[in-house]
Amino acid sequence: MGNLWAGRFDRGMDAIVEEFNASIGFDKRMYNCDIDGSIAHVSMLSEVGVVTEDEKNDIVSALEEIRSGISSGSLVFTVKQEDIHMAVEEALIAKTGATGKKLHTARSRNDQAQTDMRLFFMRETALILEALVKLQRVILEKADRNTEELLAGFTHMQHAQPVTAGFHLMAYFQMFRRDIERLIDTRRRANQNPLGSGALGGTTFDIDRNMTTELLGFDSPCENAMDAVSDRDYIIEFLSAASISMMHVSRFAEEIVYWNSSEFKFISIDDGFCTGSSMMPQKKNPDVAELLRGKVGRVYGDLIALLTVMKGTPLSYNKDFQEDKEPLFDAIDVWRTSILILAAMIDKMEYRSDEIQKHLNDGFLCATDIADSLVRQGIPFRDSHWLVGKMVKLCENKSCGLPDLGKEDLVSLDPRFESLVLPDLSMMGCVNARKTMGGTAPQEVKRQIEVGRKWLAQISAAHM
Ligand code: ARG
Numbered sequence: 001m002g003n004l005w006a007g008r009f010d011r012g013m014d015a016i017v018e019e020f021n022a023s024i025g026f027d028k029r030m031y032n033c034d035i036d037g038s039i040a041h042v043s044m045l046s047e048v049g050v051v052t053e054d055e056k057n058d059i060v061s062a063l064e065e066i067r068s069g070i071s072s073g074s075l076v077f078t079v080k081q082e083d084i085h086m087a088v089e090e091a092l093i094a095k096t097g098a099t100g101k102k103l104h105t106a107r108s109r110n111d112q113a114q115t116d117m118r119l120f121f122m123r124e125t126a127l128i129l130e131a132l133v134k135l136q137r138v139i140l141e142k143a144d145r146n147t148e149e150l151l152a153g154f155t156h157m158q159h160a161q162p163v164t165a166g167f168h169l170m171a172y173f174q175m176f177r178r179d180i181e182r183l184i185d186t187r188r189r190a191n192q193n194p195l196g197s198g199a200l201g202g203t204t205f206d207i208d209r210n211m212t213t214e215l216l217g218f219d220s221p222c223e224n225a226m227d228a229v230s231d232r233d234y235i236i237e238f239l240s241a242a243s244i245s246m247m248h249v250s251r252f253a254e255e256i257v258y259w260n261s262s263e264f265k266f267i268s269i270d271d272g273f274c275t276g277s278s279m280m281p282q283k284k285n286p287d288v289a290e291l292l293r294g295k296v297g298r299v300y301g302d303l304i305a306l307l308t309v310m311k312g313t314p315l316s317y318n319k320d321f322q323e324d325k326e327p328l329f330d331a332i333d334v335w336r337t338s339i340l341i342l343a344a345m346i347d348k349m350e351y352r353s354d355e356i357q358k359h360l361n362d363g364f365l366c367a368t369d370i371a372d373s374l375v376r377q378g379i380p381f382r383d384s385h386w387l388v389g390k391m392v393k394l395c396e397n398k399s400c401g402l403p404d405l406g407k408e409d410l411v412s413l414d415p416r417f418e419s420l421v422l423p424d425l426s427m428m429g430c431v432n433a434r435k436t437m438g439g440t441a442p443q444e445v446k447r448q449i450e451v452g453r454k455w456l457a458q459i460s461a462a463h464m
Contacts, residue, residue, distance in 0.1 A: 024079060028084050034116045036119060041212060042059045043212075050102075059099060062096045065095065085112050108198045108199035111225070114194040118190055118234070126187075128183065129183055129464065133459065137456065143445065146351065150163075150428065153168075186234060186241055190238070192218055192221065193212060193220070200315075201226065232324050239303035242303075246334070249293075250295075260289070264359070265352055266351065266359075271284070274286055274288065275287045305327045369433060371388045379416065
């Protein structure tokens with residue numbers, strides 16, 4: 001059979017064009033959605049009297065056979081069939097003859113393709129949401145077990161203040177929480193039914209768009225047919241949300257990479273998430289974390305690709321839009337897999353308290369605490385900051401830590417030290433002292449975890 005649309009053509013497509021024009025190589029991935037869309041469409045056509053009940057039944061059972069054929073691998077497609085929509089329709093006509101030829105009444109590939117895409121989008125993004133929720137559970141549990149596990153906190157990659165591992169994890173919880181909220185919001189806007197928009201202007205048949213909307217599980221029909229076949233905003237929104245989230249993944253991945261280095265040794269990564277070197281027998285490389293860090297590049301690329309495809313395109317459908325699929329599919333795969341891998345890595349990673357302690361000992365991490373304590377003893381903050389700066393300088397000269405300075409050292413810096421006392425300079429003391437809302441004190445991090453748990457339970461109940 002020639003192309004289903006080729007009535008007005010004298011010759012078939014040039015061989016070199018066939019390949020170029022086809023999307024079947026990648027859009028076959030949506031075959032279930034295409035078949036579900038067609039079943040909803042023909043059910044509606046029968047309801048409004050455009051096809052008979054018997055014709056509908058024949059079409060539906062043939063479509064189900066085609067579905068099994070595709071999933072078992074017995075039905076394979078070639079570029080000749082152009083895209084999944086033509087391929088399924090051709091297979092249907094081959095099975096049912098004249099009856100099957102009625103399926104495409106009141107429908108265009110433009111609304112059909114977008115119906116498939118939105119169905120696929122809703123199904124796949126539900127799995128991403130599930131993965132993100134799983135990651136959040138892992139983070140909450142790990143944080144809960146590590147509210148007293150000390151870590152050196154950094155600014156400018158320099159030792160700053162002591163924090164806890166639980167606190168650090170909960171920072172990521174907030175980032176992924178916003179990612180989840182962005183995804184939910186995108187899904188809410190995307191959940192509309194383009195079917196019935198036709199090529200661009202609707203259809204002359206008296207169809208029931210609410211019926212297909214309900215059958216396919218969309219929230220509502222798209223309001224304007226021209227917009228429905230032209231809009232790819234929901235994919236761009238998704239790619240933006242995916243890019244932001246992958247940026248978060250890459251930041252955690254980078255911390256895993258450097259924390260695992262011989263210079264830091266803050267954590268050990270489970271063997272199952274590392275690889276060796278083909279030449280250097282001693283190596284245990286953090287390849288998986290590095291790959292997570294690298295994968296973000298593809299997703300940014302997907303976003304920029306589709307933004308660029310859509311820029312300046314006139315209404316309504318243009319074939320350019322076929323380029324919406326690969327970026328979406330790629331980002332769906334990369335985002336979901338990355339989240340699941342990150343979750344498993346975090347779950348299995350272990351903090352190396354002894355090694356962390358070495359960093360805590362030699363970085364003047366309690367400097368702010370001394371300054372704060374001097375303020376409480378009547379010294380204005382700018383002066384106390386200055387005095388502690390002098391203390392640090394003296395420690396550097398003497399190659400010692402702040403707690404090692406004696407009274408004489410201090411008085412030599414400033415006579416006011418005669419009457420001043422230094423606070424608890426233990427790292428846990430510094431952490432415990434930061435119990436204001438949002439701080440790193442264990443009791444405060446427990447509160448953050450509790451709030452996080454409640455939010456996650458509510459998200460799971462409402463969206464999964
Ligand atoms: N494969 C096409 C796409 O994904 C389907 C729509 C084709 N429509 C058309 N008028 N050629 O964009």
